[in-house]
Amino acid sequence: MEAVKRALDKISVERIKLELLGNAYNSSSTVLGRLDPRTLLIWYLFFAIVPWFMHNRTILLGMFILMAVCTVLARASTFIIFILCLGLITQVGWMFLLSLFFGGGGESVLPMLTLTLKLSVISLASITVFSSLDPERLSDGLSALGVPDAFAFSLSYGYRILPTLLEEFHQILLSFRLRGLRPQKNGMLYWRTAAYYLRIIVLVFYPLMLNTAKRSRTTVEALETRGYNYAVNNPQVKKLKLSYLSLKPRDWMFAGVTALYLIALFTLGTAFPELIY
């Protein structure tokens, strides 16, 4: 329990804020981060949809290898990868336990492995793309691909307001604690303390929402004075804003390499569909 306590001490709101935002906005330094957002989004669209319809395990494995390489190139944070692995392991673990319960055996592992492969390909593709696109470029990329401006703007504004919300959450939580009463005894397995914290964490959302509502009054008014409505769906402004986007040789190269790899993979996959199991 002491270890848990120490681990919890290290997770401060400030820390989460810095990690999260550092991760979200610090992407243009990688190879993939320098690609045009449109290239990445279209690339992602392919790898997020196609694996669902694939049953060929050789092809899935090939895709997995490609995704793994890309994830490394994108320098995704180890924290996120850890969460992904945790998710996959618990998911498959539970299903395996369930299958044992219903009289299954070791043979039920293989089909689950196929599902896991699919999920991993899709998840790794997401991680690759979203660690390579900061919210701004993501929003611009979407806008360039024809997504309504209001949506694209909300996306980037959402990120902008995130630290403010986190800070406020922290602040209100503190107010609850400063006036609240923690259980005198921790209870078995700290359940009293845990219940106390869970309760106030839920309660925090109520003032948080009211405060946000109050704050947005100024924001909406300010957007008006800052010409936002003038710009929305004004093609001239959109063109100006997105003029920095351009497909460079490296985009074509990236698309080309992926295509070549896929052609080779599909050829190999059709020839040896059961290369691994």
Next chain:
Amino acid sequence: MANNILELRGVSFTYPGAETPVLQDVSLSLTEGDFVAVIGGNGSGKSTLCKTFNGLIPHYYTGEFAGEVILHGKSTEGKTVSQLSRHIGYVYQDFENQLVRPTVLDDACFTPLNYGLADYRQRGERALELTGLTGKRHDFIWQLSGGQKHLLALAGALAMDPDILVIDEPISQLDPQHARHIYDILRSLNERLGKTIVVIEHHTEFIAEYCRSVVLMDGGRLRWQRPVHEALSAVAELLPLGIYPPDVTRAAWMLRPGAPAGTLYPLSCEEAEGSFARRGATETAQRIERAGVHLTELRTERREEHETGLREDHQGGHVAEHGVKGAGEQAVGHGSKGAGEQAAERRVLRNPNHSTAAAAAGEQEPVVHMDKAGLAYRTIHKTLQPVLSEVSLTLNAGERVALVGNNGAGKSSLMKLIAGIAQPTAGTVTVKGITVNGQPPERLAGTAAYVFQNPEDMFIDDSVRGEVSYYLKARHREDRAETVERMLAAFRLEELAERDARLLSGGQQRRVSLAIGAAMAPAVMLLDEPTANLDISTKQEMIGVLHTLRSHVETVVIATHDMALVAEWATRVIVMHEGRIIADGSKEEVFADALLLRRAGLTETQLMKLSRSLGLPQICGSLEEFTSQVSWQEDVKLEHKEEGVALSGSR
């Protein structure tokens, strides 16, 4: 000569569903290149007035609108907010909410980009240059300080190169140094680039120094629009509206009962030079002032008087002997710069605990004891950033402690250590015998209460009554209903008891936050900037509320930049600088040391400056104290009056 850039003709406005109009038949004209302050009590329609300029009223807030707004000689009827906003920049009071982009440069470019201007980037860069943020252009908004965010909001408005800039309470959340910085920028925009600037402002000292004309709003009507000198000299008219002209002006007004209306009074210490004289010592003071160089004599004289003064009226448990020593040190310190610095160093080394009553009395248990406490934060680069180092401090019952120092000096951090919100990374903190280190904040709840700078951060319930009773309810106190009623009465909140605290005015919110703290009946109450964001009349009221607080808690600690509050309220002043305590003593001691104040980035109030230059026995905390010790000099005044007229005439 100067053109009218904006004109309001007979403008009235009623919010939908409201009974009475917020603006009634307002006619006003702004000349190009003017620097205007809009003043008025709460709810007098100041913000509403400014929102008619860029069409937010009546386009964004629809309601009953009558009259005409004329911009650049053309009626604005039928023009949208977006069209008008090309000419008028608006900076809100809660400016943080008008920053909508993640990085500094992005935000500065946002408006011109929205208008589809091809040179939006250059415009943004230029606006950042004007506000001095160029070095921060790739920073994220959340990395900026409050003052920098304000500058960025200003830059966002400047990027459109508007003719008129409207700034709603530019300095309410800033310490005096940053406030001055903002106003210096506004002045250079006004003087160098010829921008017309409109500020909604409570701080009359800033109005006196920077603005050219004043618009007084009262109950939705424009009472008058006058040149600044005439405007602020109308003391008798302004006081009932809750507007407090500068101290100098009020002192002059108080000393000249029966002066005809329209008399001009000095607005600043410079203007007042020679107008005041020490009572009973007129000769000396005059001689000194005229010569202006006889500082040594003044100093010697002052030291003697300071000593006697302290002996006679030292208050609240400070050992007189020490005070005398302190005063002596300062007097020597003023002799030359080098010696002054030495004196300042000595203050650092001096053990602050010596000067407290408890040390003399010996027995009483201190309320707070800090022993070489330190605090450091981990930064994103995983390095430790120290905010407090080796702070040793003892606070006793009955003390009214003011923690002063500029932003980032560590005032809030020190209080957070006492409240158990932050854990010391070095040393120990003891509150009422409880060692704070390692305790969760809940354990200290009834012992040390921390009242946040922003009252809204404390609101966790949906009614004022709920807020005040939360702590008692959590502890199932039997007498809670009674206690809550008592608190509501003490802080005059009975009528507001069922309202949501978030929707109250700034002053009311502040009272709620203090009632929340007082209901916990803590031994020590820690208030972070209790007078920030308040208009001056609410601030005056707050001082009364702080005295109410004394009957509920043992020790009150206030972190503040507000020197007037310190002067009027505190019995002990602790000066912080870069995470250390650099001085600790009675306010007389601390205020007497101009060098120390400057080092800590504190600005003297006008009363402090005047007391010093007149060589009064001690630095005066209140106008009453000051006016009882000085008299008005008729002959000098006359010259000044003429000068004043000439001055305002030329404007």
